[in-house]
Amino acid sequence: MPDNDDNLQGAHVELRDIAKSFGGTRALEGISLTIGRGSVHALVGENGAGKSTLGKIIAGAHVPDDGQILLAGEPVRFASPRDAIGRGVILIAQELSIMGSLTVEQNVFLGVEPSQAGFQNRRELRRKYNELAASVGFALDGGANAGSLRTADKQKVEILRALCRNAQLIVMDEPTAALSRPDVEALHAVIRQLARNGTTVVLVSHFLGEVLELADQVTILRDGRLVQTVPAAGQSEESLMAAMLGRSLDAAFPPKRPAAADARVVLEVRDLVAPGVNGVSFELRAGEILGLAGLVGAGRTEVARAIYRANRVHSGTVTVSVGKEADNRQIDVTGSPRTAMRAGVLMIPESRKDQGLLLGRSVRENVSLSTLAQVSRAGMVQPGAERRTVRDVLTRVDARGGGQSARASSLSGGNQQKLLFARSLLSDPTVLIADEPTRGVDVGAKRAIYELLTALTDEGLGVLLISSDVEEILGLAHRVLVMRGGRVEAELDGEDATEAAILGAAFGATERGA
């Protein structure tokens, strides 16, 4: 519990026993904390620890299921972000909302433009903008086109927009994630400036160095629960990371059977360069689950998409070795997903709704889509053959509910994911890339997907598993690659693969495995 004396004077926001779930998954539970006025308060934790959700709750973008929010000692319940803005609380999200076709000053004063009889008063707008920019020390031309600004300057526009709406509390979600080094410095100066002027800043960040440099208080979250809120002054990166660790194992994993050491290499990636991927090389063996860990934005999905040729690839080779005869097939740099599939690589994409399923179509059509030729004669789909094939593969992945004619949209998240597994299996892949295969599925379905992955490796498939859940990586993968900044930061094997080591590498700590 926070110190009571502390609250009396400077408490800007107080959270009491906040809980939030998303469709059965607990995101936050029993969060109580106090944020002092004019302070910089950081929220840290692993992927999925709930820090972004908490930031959004403070800013009114999410409504908590349970608990109370006190703003300046007064209980509030924000119905919408707009409601929160009215009370001086503003969220600057990861995805910036800048109107590219308007000028900087128009963006800043959007919706609150100085006007006379319905006409915009440009001179007044310029004067007010300059005044505002000067007050925080931003040198940003108000007449410039906002769309052509660099990300750091766009962020400044968002901050100015917040300030001109009298923001007293600004929640920033990963403000420096997309910034280059000098821009990061600039933004840090801005955040310090804001705090000096009495604005409270809630900083959600992956970067522990940044947190230590800027924050007065740090709240550490783990698994949706609050571990502790401590003054940043006494902390180090190591002490913060230690507090993030040590999650309880709540989903049981099937026993790991190590891949034979002499198992042949089924996938060889050499010097892969693509958007978000800066020279990645690795090998994957038959019967092996290779975990790809790292923070969100570290380039894991980009690697998967580059291998599968879902994104354009600049250079590097991808070689697949198919069958007992080790028939080596290179995937052409200019290839498409279709090329990759033919070479024996299949990918289950990150977002099953946007990139995986035809939600409005039937289960059967979804499953057979990639392999229609197998159940067709002269271009005509044979209904009987198709039904049998789909039925068999659905049994294999243990998908239930609805029958083959049900719309994919009517299935649960876990079963939808299994449809994608079923579709991939029909292609008889050599390598399967599963990008966040358990995201948003319930515990039972998770377990089923784990068993499926293990069963597939027993059959000799090589699996590249991407997951933001470190526990999942540790529970399933034989070997772990940790990514950071589009590169492989560390390769961890056997005993070395610990949560501490993975997090250490993911956060870029100098001492690996500390």
Add this chain to the structure above:
Amino acid sequence: MSTPQAATPAPEKPGNTAKSPAGPGARSLPGAGFLGQARQGGIIYPFIVLFIILAIWKGSLFYDKTNLLELLDQQSSTLIIAAAGTMVLIAGGIDLSVGATYALCQVIATKMAETGSPVVAIIVGVLVGVGVGALNGVIATFFRINSLIATLAMSFVITGVASLVTNGNLIIAYTALGFANFARTEFLDVTTAAWTMIGVVIIVGVVLSRTILGRYMYAAGSNAEAARLAGVRVNWIKLATFAISGGAAGLAGIIDASRVLSASSQNGGTALTFTVLAGIVVGGTSILGGEGAIWRTVVGVLFIAIIGNGFTLLAWNPLYEQITLGVILLLAVGGDAWSRLRTD
């Protein structure tokens, strides 16, 4: 579901919905209820009601073999274009250039038939349509220009080219009687124009409901990115639908030219384009792609046709026909959007 496999799928029959992939799915959808059912059946109920009303209306000449066959004959060209247009919509595109392509192919074929072989004229005319459609497809897919704008712009270009071919004059081929046989010959009391239409409708129906190509069209329109990642060559599939649409528009234009042995670059145009689109949409094929069926288009086009026929036969004020059509179109699109909102 257990409908025995008929030799020819009769796409006009609503009973076929059960075999079309979307049919049974919606039934098992929780909460779809009456709305879902109404959406599945869609236009067929108002069509039957209107048909019966017109048939039993006192003194009406509607339910009469000659009238009905003539109606079918008149709708041949619209239905041919609409059948192909259904594919374009299902694959997630839209083709606003069909009225212009209709005119271009008609003037080219008629001009050729004036002096040369009617068979060659017809083949060349259709191929020009396919070419124009393929160009639409390339612009709309590989150049990534929204198909609505791409085909709208192309329609001006195509109309312009057609006017160049005719020098702005009516092209007359009264002497080319062989050319006239193409649409006017009767077989079993039904004109060749109508037979051609029936053939096109059946082929389109089979492609959509039975072939890999058809599946890919639904997939491309349902979720293009997912289809691409599943190995479907989405751009080529979309391009194919535009090429088919262009070819169908050309065929329709030639049929109508063969009827009257004349052609003009001013025929068809936006009026035809929008009649075709209205028919497809009233039938219940979604403008958002990924859903639809050929029988819907057939019923939709015929529904609009019998409204017009009814107004004429019963001597109602034709001004109200336009208003009626507009309201029905709004109801169809609104109903689609609303039921999506409720069921998805």
